[in-house]
Amino acid sequence: MGKKLKAAAALVEPKAYGLQEAMEVLKRASYTKFDETVEMALRLGVDPKRSDQMVRGSAVLPHGTGVKVRILVFAKGEKEIEAREAGADVVGGDELVEKVKGGWLEFDRAVATPDLMGSVGKLGKLLGPRGLMPNPKTGTVTFEVARAINDIRKGRVEYKVEKAGILHVRVGKVSFGADQLCENAMAIVDSVIKVKPASSKGKYLKSVTLSSTMGPGIPLDTATLSKALA
Numbered sequence: 001m002g003k004k005l006k007a008a009a010a011l012v013e014p015k016a017y018g019l020q021e022a023m024e025v026l027k028r029a030s031y032t033k034f035d036e037t038v039e040m041a042l043r044l045g046v047d048p049k050r051s052d053q054m055v056r057g058s059a060v061l062p063h064g065t066g067v068k069v070r071i072l073v074f075a076k077g078e079k080e081i082e083a084r085e086a087g088a089d090v091v092g093g094d095e096l097v098e099k100v101k102g103g104w105l106e107f108d109r110a111v112a113t114p115d116l117m118g119s120v121g122k123l124g125k126l127l128g129p130r131g132l133m134p135n136p137k138t139g140t141v142t143f144e145v146a147r148a149i150n151d152i153r154k155g156r157v158e159y160k161v162e163k164a165g166i167l168h169v170r171v172g173k174v175s176f177g178a179d180q181l182c183e184n185a186m187a188i189v190d191s192v193i194k195v196k197p198a199s200s201k202g203k204y205l206k207s208v209t210l211s212s213t214m215g216p217g218i219p220l221d222t223a224t225l226s227k228a229l230a
Helices: 003-009 019-029 078-085 094-101 114-130 145-154 178-194 222-229
Strands: 037-044 056-060 071-074 090-092 109-112 156-160 166-173 205-212
Touching: 019 178, 019 205, 037 178, 056 178, 071 094, 071 114, 071 145, 078 090, 078 145, 090 094, 094 114, 109 114, 109 145, 145 156, 156 166, 156 178, 166 178, 178 205, 178 222, 205 222
Parallel strands: 071 090, 071 109
Antiparallel strands: 037 166, 037 205, 056 156
């Protein structure tokens, strides 16, 4: 551990923080010259191996992510025109599916209209592992392509529980105000709680940790988070 990281870690007390205080500590602990990304890790009381306990969804962050996103849309006809007018970076139908199948992956998010999912579905093995596959649960398989594009531009983030029962979600940038980061974080927690599987028993929100790209982890008081949304 380098001197700067040690100094940053020393700012974190051995306790569970309230969200506002945690954000202020996170900002003070940032020591890099670049604008770090703030991330939230949520450990959930689910078994991802069970299909009925898979947690997946999306949340629109009130203050965006601070990251420019390249949006690809699989659409044709009127929906292709709608996507272009809404500001999609790349739009196309079956020919675009073939381009992506050939290895072209110069985009960050993908949206598809339902009528093209027969073709887009063939890209599952390529896009799935990269988190780029359109999915109805995240609002990226829809005929409302303009709305989907606007939500992504505003700051829609997607999440999916990993094998260990943990979700990693981008909250924003260290340069954001502490209040802005708090509001973004609460939007994420609210969304994750709303998609709690009915089969999940016991404590659902087991632990939540905040961190910046190069900074130390800051544990949050999950009881306080839950009460704030009650």
